[in-house]
Amino acid sequence: MDPKPASTRPGLAETIRAIRIDEAERTGVVVALREADIARLDILHDRLKPVLADIPRGVDLFDVAVTPGATPRLWIDMIAFVEMARDKRSYRFLQDTREGRRVMIESADPDQVAERITAYIARRLIERERLLAMPPVLDYPALPPADLPPVFAAPRAVGGSAPAGEASADPAPAPAPPPAVAREGVRFSGLGAFVLFLLGIAVGIGGVLGLAQFAARF
Template sequence: MAEARQALQLTTGTKRLAEAVRAARINSAQRTDIVVDIREADRARLEIFAEALQPISDAVPPEDDLFEFNLTGGTQPRFWIDGTAQVLMARDRRTYRFVRDTRLGRVTLAESSDPHVLVERVTDYVAERIVERDKALAVNDAGSGRGLSEPRLVPPPTALAEPLRLMPRPRSTDLVIALSWLLIGIVAGAGALLVLASLRGTPIV
């Protein structure tokens, strides 16, 4: 009798545990469904935003790798503008939030429940990014020397290309030089005679 009662208690306890596990699984499935529903709702609202932004994304050339314009899923759906800026839904699931990731953390650029208001803010952001990129390219071009005119080679003056020529001296200059050397010779000869006479003791008349 005691053994039957103990077996009944074990069976009852096992049944209660199985029911508790089944109830926990049901609750987990319901929570998962809620999360999936919320995720799908966020994605649907972001698709509405993407349709409103379509003219802006079409205006950007496809080969421009600065922007992405891509809707991603995951735990929290996001619409990426570029590598750091994105649009996602706030906690109330009705407000669009335009944020940007920086080195100091995430910065909120705009919030609104109207997707068209976010489209205007994103349009301004795209224009600012294009202007910043163009300025950076202009600075790089100036630093590398691109866009400047090629230096022109200036030919050397013709006077330097020809050998130097001495101007002919006038004849009067030659005559003056000859007379100067003659006077120098006379003076030197007279001086030599005076020295020789003084050495010999011969008086000079």
């Protein structure tokens, strides 16, 4: 006698998500639609939990989680994620590559998208195994020393003489600039000019006062 097939009825959590999605589609509220996107991504996440449980321990390539925001996403790893398409019913599995963002699959069936993500995870694990199995990179011989001038290749102590046959690398002292020729005439600093200015004002005021006294006598 054949065993009875396992029950395919949805669980309580999936039923609650389905009700939220239905209410969001009927109301059309932006916040409710965003919550509906998160609920759909959670449904896909539940499909992937058995696959994620089979990933060997110690493999940190994948960090699967749903992130809310302006565009809710289900991240698979650092370069691959799932988001809802414009119709809010289809899943879009995207991957960032050197040539740009590539659509791996777009479907409204979460099981089909989960199968494609499973194949992606399996391929990443195989690539990791191949990299670990590769032989270590051979140590290349050290590069020969560069052909530097003797002054850099064999430095001498400060104040020492140069080795025999080696020209002195010390540059010749630059000639001292000729002394400045003093120009004839009297130079005034800023302070001296200011003092002379005050003296001129005092002389002028004294002259005006003297003229006034002289005029008052006559």
